[in-house]
Amino acid sequence: MPVTLAIHGGAHFFGSTNTHRYWYWRLARKTEGRLFSVDYRLSPQFPFPCALHDCLAAYLYLIRPPPGAKHRAVDPARITICGDSAGGTLAVALLCLIRDAGLPAPAGAMLISPWVDLTHSFPSILQNTATDIPPPYGFSIFKPSTLWPPPPPEFRKRAAERRAQDAYRRRAEQGRARARHQGHRRRPRGRARRPDPALRDQRAGALAPLPVSLSLEASLTSVSPSQLAYAYVSPIWQPSLGGLPPLYIQAGDKEVLRDEIVFLAHRAAHPDRYPVRESILKQNAARTEKAKSYPSTKVHLQIYDEVCHDLPLFSFTTPAKYCYRAMASFAKWVTTPAGEQPGAVPSAGMRLPKTIYSGTQPFNRPDYVDNMIRERVSMTGVVRPMEPESEMSMLQLDPEDIGLIKEDAARRY
Template sequence: MADIYKKIPMLISTTLDHYCNGPPQPSWDLKFHLMFQLRKSFTDDFIDLTIEQKQESSRLPVPIPAGITIIKSKVDNEYRHKAQVHLDKILKPYEHVLDTEWKILKEDGIAADWIQVPDDGWERRVVRKTIFFLHGGAYFLSSKDRHVNITSTLAKKADARVFAINYRLAPQNQFPAALQDALAAYMYLLSPPKDAGFEPLDPKNIFIAGTSAGGGLSIALGLALRDAGLPMCAGIIGWAPWVDLTHSSPSFLSNKYDNIDFVNILLTMPSIIHDKNNPRVTQVEIDYIEKAAALSEKIKKQNVKPKIWHDSFDRPEGRMQMYVPNEGLAIPYVSPMLAESLGDLPPLYLMAGGAERLLEEIIYFAHRSAEPTKYKGPSYNAGKFEKSPFHTPTNTTLEIYEEMPHVFQMFNSHACIEISYKHTAEFINRVLDSTNKPLPPSSFNRVNDKEEISPLNEHDKEVLKWEYFGIVPSFDLSAFKVPSRKL
């Protein structure tokens, strides 16, 4: 609460600015503008914190909405062991750039929640509609508890039960720890223990969904299921999915989004972690720095051919992400947009805000999945699509919500929010009804606050001509504000 009081001057100035100069986007009312500015302010403040402080703050639970029951659960480590068997096979080409510590299980299981409407009759249904939800947070922040407003609303609007987990976070847990946890939880749903409280689920009734990094992880899980030959889910829902950890889309580094999106470029990068000899650096950060340096040195010494990363991944400031070494940025289960093929996936529902930094990577990803023979990924993957067994176009629905920032559903004060839940529920029902009525073809549209649907505009389509996806752009981090740390 004290932090809110500190923001009162900012909220007053925002109110004055709203009425004197107008909102940043025409459809933003004062409430939405204030909520956005508050979120942006807290996000900017995060840069000044240690990793532990960021994680602790971002995990704080929010109140459980009325009319919702949450049942605590846990996925036993036996499912992590089962998942590891499959991941070992599909990650074989990339093992030389990975830290094997992900295989060391330090916890006794994966914390999980069932989010549901009381007395929903789910157990008695022929079709037990289930949403397996993966939270966002750039792979090193947040929790299932922090997203309860979104998961509870999904349960209500989609008339489904939502299963949400806390996957392991970076930098303490490197890729593929999060993917292993997601796969383990999915396998748990298909084959639960006798005391789980529910019967095994039909994968054709499960939708994997997530926001931001959780959206990217949802798609990565779909790719892992496809590549490992495991039972496929009914569909995948990505709300503002982070699908390109190389930051190669033009929109990501554009200053156009500085005042209309709260995603801070520096927050996604470990650039503010200081030298390990700095007395203000915490032990978690020291461990991370040392392990990252050791892994980088190990990779260089191996000199394995063919090299699986692009020369642009060699950055003078070191790692770009806490989740994975630079040499692993193009692994398809890290950056799904860079996969050799995005064909043969279950139906996709992708959502982006028209005012968010991730916009252009999501647009390109949608077209790559729907037209895999036309959009074949980064230049250094030339020829790999033809060798892939997955050439069938994926049925993809892309909706860009005009004037909306990243994961706008967290603000709870705009017509587009209600529309986005409605369209997500409609997608789920269309897929479940596709045995009787074929799905409509892939579509790429804009949606406004009046629920008017229009095709992508010419500016949206310009990114389809972009030739540098998967190539880390040249940018100087010193040009961005890196505040001094206060401990």
């Protein structure tokens, strides 16, 4: 039975299996398999790489269960990894980690509106703000806190001193009031008991200073500014996105992450055609050299017209219905052994019918052309070919200009 390892979204600091329960139930029903969801640790209490560690542990739990587990080991060829939004970030990072560590790869992965560039360096991050669901003040559904950013240490020190003085003054006044009270009785003086030596030793150990001190500012962020372009934080900046299992990548044409998603898909299929900045590659020369040996990744890219971020969450809409069908078709296709798969639908000169993808007919798929299936999908599910790469502005950007934090994006977020 096929298994989907699902990684929920939520900007790395909220979300859970419960927020995606219907999402996951519907996907499991469409794929006719099991779904294993990861409630990974969230920031800021658990910053990077805690969530990635949890996702890797979940994958290893499936393929190499510990003694006493309630399931047998799952064949990686029957596993599909699925992640949406921030879960898509973790899914891509997990795939690269599995590849780099030499672990058995899953059959494929479904990336739904993956957030893969935390530097916000692509144009759509500011162009599509009026047509997407994140509010103007950022990806969070919460308004900025009046307590953020934290005050400087000098201010906190003065405030703590004032609180200590006020507390001392209150205790002194309370002591004088008790002394004036007629019914006040002082505790009888007696011989103090000697403390138990064992207890004293335990107490001294418990109050020993921690080996590592963590500043308040460091504990309130998911990643540090210097990590924003790190390959496992913003996986679009991996030295290579080749050597991964087949990917199904879905984006909304009106979402703010559209450009980075399209760039991710094309960079995975054509690692040599879409390079990254030299400064990023130089951060780890050994991994960059190893990345040259990875083959291109097969990518199925779909962009849905007039659609916002994370389409499957809006499961009551018509476009979401076709998105679920495409996901189920892909999952069944990659998890079916090669000997059981019929031939693909020839794509040369073929006119794609309406709603070509169906979970009940997962092999009714066009051929990959140059490692990609590139499609646009209308609001009513009509599939049409995507325009050439030369006509897509996000693919014509200067490599030295992307992956850098821009002033306008920094002001907004």
